[in-house]
Each structure stands twice: as structure tokens, then as C-alpha cells.
Amino acid sequence: MRSIVILFAVLIVISCKQETKKTVITMKEDVFALADDAFNGRETGTKGEVQAAAYIAKRFKQIGLQPKGVAGAFTQTFTFKPSANPHEQAGFTEKNEDGTLTGTNVLGYIDNKAKNTVIIGAHYDHLGMGGDGSLYREGEAIHNGADDNASGVAVMMKLASEILDNQETAMKTNYLFIAFSGEEMGLLGSNYFVKNPTIDTKAVSYMINMDMVGKLNEENTIAVHGVGTSPIFKQTLFANNDGALNIAEHASGIGPSDHTSFYLADIPVLHFFTGQHEDYHKPSDDAEKLNYEGMKKIANYILNVIEDLDDAGKLNFRKTKNESEEVPMFKVALGVVPDYLYNGQGMRIDGVSEDKPAQKAGLKKGDIVVKLGDLETGDMMNYMKALATFEEGQSTIVTVLRDGEKMEAKVTF
Numbered sequence: 001m002r003s004i005v006i007l008f009a010v011l012i013v014i015s016c017k018q019e020t021k022k023t024v025i026t027m028k029e030d031v032f033a034l035a036d037d038a039f040n041g042r043e044t045g046t047k048g049e050v051q052a053a054a055y056i057a058k059r060f061k062q063i064g065l066q067p068k069g070v071a072g073a074f075t076q077t078f079t080f081k082p083s084a085n086p087h088e089q090a091g092f093t094e095k096n097e098d099g100t101l102t103g104t105n106v107l108g109y110i111d112n113k114a115k116n117t118v119i120i121g122a123h124y125d126h127l128g129m130g131g132d133g134s135l136y137r138e139g140e141a142i143h144n145g146a147d148d149n150a151s152g153v154a155v156m157m158k159l160a161s162e163i164l165d166n167q168e169t170a171m172k173t174n175y176l177f178i179a180f181s182g183e184e185m186g187l188l189g190s191n192y193f194v195k196n197p198t199i200d201t202k203a204v205s206y207m208i209n210m211d212m213v214g215k216l217n218e219e220n221t222i223a224v225h226g227v228g229t230s231p232i233f234k235q236t237l238f239a240n241n242d243g244a245l246n247i248a249e250h251a252s253g254i255g256p257s258d259h260t261s262f263y264l265a266d267i268p269v270l271h272f273f274t275g276q277h278e279d280y281h282k283p284s285d286d287a288e289k290l291n292y293e294g295m296k297k298i299a300n301y302i303l304n305v306i307e308d309l310d311d312a313g314k315l316n317f318r319k320t321k322n323e324s325e326e327v328p329m330f331k332v333a334l335g336v337v338p339d340y341l342y343n344g345q346g347m348r349i350d351g352v353s354e355d356k357p358a359q360k361a362g363l364k365k366g367d368i369v370v371k372l373g374d375l376e377t378g379d380m381m382n383y384m385k386a387l388a389t390f391e392e393g394q395s396t397i398v399t400v401l402r403d404g405e406k407m408e409a410k411v412t413f
Contacts, residue, residue, distance in 0.1 A: 003292065004149055011137065014200075016185075021158060023062050023265055025059065025062070025155075025157075026292075027155060027158050027295050027296070027299070028154075028290075028292045029147055029285075030059065030150070030154035030157055030241075030399050030404040031150045031151060031154045031214070031287045031290060031292075032151035032287045033055060034052055034055065034056075034124065034146075034153060034154070035144040035145060035146040035150045035285075035286060036144070037142050037288040037359060038051070039051055039129060039141070039144075040129065040142055041127055041128035041129055041139070041142050041143040041145065041245060042124060042125050042126045042128070042191075042351070042373065043126065043127060043128025043131075043184075043260050044101060044103040044125045044128070044181045044185055044188070045101030045102060045123065045181045046128055048284055049103065049104065049125055049132050049181060050104060050122055052125075053075060053104040053106050053124070053181070056074075056106045056124060056157075056179045056185070057073075057074035057075060057106050057162075057402060058151065059072070059157055059303065060074055060106065060108035060177065061108075061273070062155075062167065063108070063161050063164060064108060064161075064164050065108030065109055065159050065164075065177060066108065066109040066110070066111055066351045067104070067106045067107070067109070067161055067254060068107040068108060068110065068198050068199065069106070069198060070170030070198065072198040074106050074107060074108060075101065075104050075105065075106055075107070076091060076104070076105040076106075076107060076192075076193065076196070076198060077102050077104050077105075078102070078103050078105070078188065078189065078192040078196075078389075079092065079093050079095070079096050079100050079101070079102045079103075079106075080093060080101060080102075080185075080188055081099055081100050081101075081104070082091055082099075082101060082184070082185065088331070090185060090186055090188060092188075092192060092195075093147065093235070096212065098283050103125070103181035103182040103188060103189055103192075104178065104181050105178055105180055105181055105189045105192070105193055106178070106179040107146075107176065107177065107178050107179075107198060107295070108160065108176075109165075109174065109175070109176050110160070110163060110164060110174060110175040110176075110177075110179045111174055111399055112167075112171050112172070112173060112174050112175075113174075114171075114173050114174045115201055115203060115313075115314075116171055116173055116174070116203050116313060116314050117173065117175065117176055117200075117203055117204050117205065117207040117268075118173050118175050118176070118204070118205050118207075118208070118306065118309075118318065119175075119176045119177075119178060119204055119206075119207040119208070119262065120156055120159055120160070120175060120176070120177050120178075120207075120208045120299060120306075121179070121180055121190065121207065121208070121209050121259075121328060122149055122153045122155070122156045122179060122180070122209065122211060122258075123152070123179070123180040123181065123182075123183030123184070123189065123190075123211060123258055123259055124150070124153045124179045124181065124208045125150050125180070125181040125183055125184055125185075125189075125256070126143055126145030126148060126149070126182070126184060126354060127143040127145065127146070127184055128142075128143060129141065129142060129168050129238070131164075133184055133281055134281050135280065135282055136282045136283055136289065140291055141283040142283060143281065143282065143285065144283070144285060144286055144287070145285055145327070146171065146214060146285050146286050146287040146289065146290055147213075147214040147215055147274075147277070147279065147280075147285050147290060148211070148212050148213050148280065148281070148285060148286070149183070149210075149211050149288075150157055150214075151210070151212060151215075151295060151396065152210035152211050152213055152214075153164070153179055153207075153212050154176055154214075154295065155213055155260065155268060155295055155298060155299045155302070155411065156179070156210060157177075158222060158299045159177075159299060159303055159306070160177050160287045160303060161284065162286070162303050163175055163185060163303070164218065166307070168214075172310050172311045172392070173205065173310050174188075174199075176199055177352040178190075178193060178348065180193070180258050183211075183257065183258055185407070187257070187258055187260060187261050187346050189258070190258035190259075190260075190261035190262070191261045191384040193261070193263060194262060194264075194265045195278065196260045201265060201267070201336030203310070203314070204267050204270065204301060204314075205268075205309070205313070205314045205315050205412070206229075206267060206268040206309070206315045207259060207260050207262040207267050207268070207269045207270075207324065208259075208269075208270050208271075208272070208302065208306070208339040209259035209262075209269065209270070209271040209272070210271075210302075211222050211257040211258070211264040211270050211272075211273060211300075211329070212270050212273055212274060212275070212276075212326050213269065213273065213298050214274065214282075214289060214290035214291060214292075214293060214294075215274045215275065215291055215294070216274050216291045216294025216295070216297065216298065217275065217341065219246055219341075220244060220245050220246050220294070220297070221246040221247075221248055221274075221341040221342075221343075222245050222246070222247060222248065222272060222274055222276065222298060222341070223247070223248040223249075223250060223256050223272070223273045223274070223340055223341050224237060224247055224248070224249050224250065224270060224271070224272055224273075225250040225252060225253070225259070225269075225270070225271040225273065226250070226251075226252070226253045226255075226259060226263065226268070226270045226271050227249045227250060227251050227270070227321075227322055228252065228320040229251075229253040229263060229268040229269050229270075229317060229319075230268035230315040230317060230318055231318060232309070232312060232315055232316070233268065233270060233315075233317055234249070235304060236308055236309060237249070237270075239308065240301065240304040240305050240308055241301065243284060244297050245297060245298070245301055246343075248340070248341050248342070248343040249343075251320045251321070252320045252321060253257045253268075253269050253319075253320050254320070255271060257271055257273075259351070262386070264318050267317065268316075268317050268318070269314045270305075272298060272302065272342075274294070274298070274341070275339070275340055275341045275349065275350070276337065278283070278351065280281070290298065290326075299365060300347075309369035314376055328378055329353030330384075330388055331388075331389055331390070331391050331392060332357075332359055332362075332391060332413035333356065333357070333387075333413075334350065334356070334363075334391055334398075334411065334413075335352065335353040335356020335357050335358040335359060336348070336349045336350075336352055336356075336358045336363065337350045337351035337352075337353075338350060338380060340379070340380075342368075345368075345378055345379070345381075345382075346368040346369055346370040346377055346378065346400075347368065347369045347377050347383040348366065348367070348368045348369075348400065349365055349366065349367045349368070349369065349381070349400075350365060351365055352364060352365060357411045357412060357413055358411070360411075360412070361398065361410060361411045361412075362409050363398070363400065363409060363410040363411075364402070366402070367396060367400040367401070368401040368402075369399070369404050370395060370401055370406075371397075371398070371399035372386040372387060372390075372399075373386070373389075373390075373398075373399055374395060389407055390413050391413070392413055393412075394412070394413050395411065395412040396410075396411055397409070397410055397411070397412060398410075398411045
């Protein structure tokens with residue numbers, strides 16, 4: 001009888017352990033959930049966005065994060081009036097009235113009772129059924145945004161889970177995880193948080209942003225922006241790369257994603273990005289097209305960087321050149337998509353637009369532009385400066401490298 005009682009007690013203990021065991025959900029499962037048609041493209045201010053926010057809040061709770069939104073919740077809402085002018089910023093308002101929309105940030109926290117906090121973020125909103133930001137020209141369709149940016153949210157949740165599971169190596173810093181909304185409408189969610197923080201932002205050491213990290217290419221190249229925003233970043237990034245990734249570094253803290261809001265508040269930032277592709281801002285950006293093994297490499301790499309910086313204290317901030325202000329004015333276009341992951345000599349073409357000068361001249365994806373006329377194009381900035389010297393109707397010789405061989409073609413703008 002005693003042995004039966006002991007066996008029953010053991011079974012109860014095992015059962016309790018199974019009940020308390022944290023649910024393990026993969027990054028792939030998170031992407032498929034967020035990029036499901038049920039959310040109708042997660043456009044800010046829509047039912048689909050609210051449902052996606054609820055999914056993320058549930059996942060934060062499953063992972064074991066504490067709510068760090070408003071009034072003890074995981075959420076922080078912001079109300080705004082969209083601008084009719086695409087070149088003007090939408091305006092925040094306290095009033096919920098006709099013409100206004102409400103977006104929802106989702107915030108989860110690891111409180112290690114530390115002096116400093118690291119913010120790790122990714123936007124979860126997308127284009128809904130299309131609209132002005134879409135590159136799809138065949139009518140309304142659900143834009144699921146698997147890479148943009150269910151991929152970043154999935155990596156963020158993976159990092160949250162790993163940091164909680166490895167607290168023995170991450171006890172010197174607090175961690176705040178934020179899923180931003182309103183990014184596609186102009187970095188609204190991150191802008192609102194910086195102006196209405198739920199933590200002391202003066203104690204923030206740095207911010208990490210993941211936006212489109214789901215399509216690591218065969219060269220294993222990932223762009224990292226913001227490397228110049230703290231003196232320690234460059235050595236840390238390269239010290240923690242075991243060779244699996246090819247790092248295309250960019251110094252500037254300014255860019256078209258949520259890290260910009262934090263950089264403008266004098267917080268060091270790092271933004272991870274695997275590049276644009278033919279499905280960008282189209283209904284075809286679907287979950288089955290992502291590179292999930294690549295996402296694992298990226299998550300592991302970022303985790304190594306975070307753990308290395310955990311005992312570094314509050315990082316020194318450094319302003320960087322605003323590269324967008326250096327871009328010259330163009331009167332003509334070659335009609336190509338530059339490869340922003342390429343860090344060699346010249347400007348590598350990632351895509352060629354239909355019926356544009358490049359296509360008419362026979363240029364192809366993969367060609368590396370090394371010269372426009374007499375002007376060398378050793379990097380992206382030199383290419384843009386060279387292009388700015390031409391006017392409509394002019395012709396010139398463009399020199400490219402194709403499969404290692406130099407060739408020339410006549411281009412008419």
C-alpha cells in the first residue's frame with residue numbers, strides 16, 4: 001500500500017511539472033499566426049490590428065513577461081488623425097472622434113531590479129488590404145506582411161524567451177519588449193512611446209530593432225544599421241559573429257523604421273534587416289516563403305550581442321551623420337533597385353524595373369555598377385552623386401561588372 005501511495009505522489013509531482021512547463025511556440029508558428037488572413041493585414045486602427053495585438057499580449061504572458069503598458073496591462077494605445085498629405089506626419093490627439101484612429105503598442109518586461117534597461121522592439125502592423133504603401137497594382141488584397149514584419153516580432157519573442165531561460169547570464173539589466181503599431185503610417189507607435197514612456201527612458205542603455213529579418217540570403221548577409229550610435233557597438237557586433245553571418249554595417253541611426261524614434265531621443269540603436277525583395281509590400285509576402293533557419297541564426301547572433309552587452313552598463317551615445325540628408329536631388333532615374341546588403345565596391349543591382357533606362361540598356365539583377373559616364377561609383381553614395389549630374393534626355397555609358405567581367409552599355413535617361 002505504501003508503494004502505491006508513493007507512486008501516486010510521484011505522478012502528482014510529474015503532472016504539476018507538466019502543467020507549469022512553459023508552452024514552447026516556434027518562430028515559424030508565430031509568423032504563420034500573425035501572417036494569417038484572419039488579421040486582414042494588421043493595418044493600424046482596424047479590428048485585425050487589435051486581434052494581432054491580443055495574440056502578442058497572450059504570447060508575452062505565455063513567455064513569462066510582466067505587463068508594462070498602461071494601468072497594469074500589456075497594451076498602450078495612441079489616438080491620431082491620419083494626414084491627407086503623405087509628406088506630413090500624422091498628429092496625435094487625446095480625443096477619439098470622427099476621422100481619428102487608435103493604434104496599440106504591446107509591451108512586456110523582464111524586471112531584474114537593475115539600474116539600466118534594454119529595449120527590444122519590432123513593429124507588427126502592416127498594410128491591411130493595400131493602400132498607398134502597396135506596390136501591388138491589381139486591386140485590394142490582403143497584405144499579410146510575413147517578412148514585414150511578423151518575422152521581426154517572432155525573433156523578438158524568441159529573444160524574450162531565451163533571455164528568461166538564461167537569467168544566470170542576464171541579471172544585470174532589465175529588458176523591455178515592445179511590439180509597435182503605426183510603423184507603416186510613419187513610426188507612430190515608437191514615436192508615441194518615446195514621448196509617453198512607461199519606464200524611465202533616461203535609464204535605457206540601448207534599443208534593438210528587428211524589421212524584415214525573415215529572408216536571409218545565400219550569402220548570409222544581414223544589414224545592421226546604427227553601428228555608429230555607440231562606440232562599443234562595432235567591436236561587439238564583430239566579436240560575437242562566429243562567421244555564420246556576413247555583416248553589412250551602416251553607421252547612421254536614422255532610417256525608415258522604429259529605431260529612428262529612439263535615436264532621436266539620444267539612445268544608441270541597432271537595427272537588423274535582411275533586405276528588400278520582390279514580395280515587399282505585396283500580398284505575396286507570405287509565411288511559407290521565409291527562411292526560418294536563417295531567422296534562427298539571426299536570433300542566436302542578436303542574443304549573443306545582448307548577453308555580451310549585459311554587464312556594459314549604460315552605453316555612451318554618439319550622433320551619426322544623417323545619410324538621408326546627404327542624398328542629392330535627382331532629375332533622372334536608372335530604374336533599378338539597389339542591393340542594400342552589398343558591401344563591396346560599386347552599386348549592385350537587386351532588381352530592374354520594367355521599361356526603364358536600365359532594362360532598355362540590357363542591365364540585369366546582379367550587375368555591379370562601377371562607373372556612370374566618367375564618374376566612378378565606388379559605393380552607394382558615389383552612385384547617387386553621379387546619377388544626380390544627369391538630366392532627362394541625356395545619354396551616357398554605364399560600366400558594370402557581370403560575373404566578374406567588365407562590360408559597357410549605353411543608357412538614355
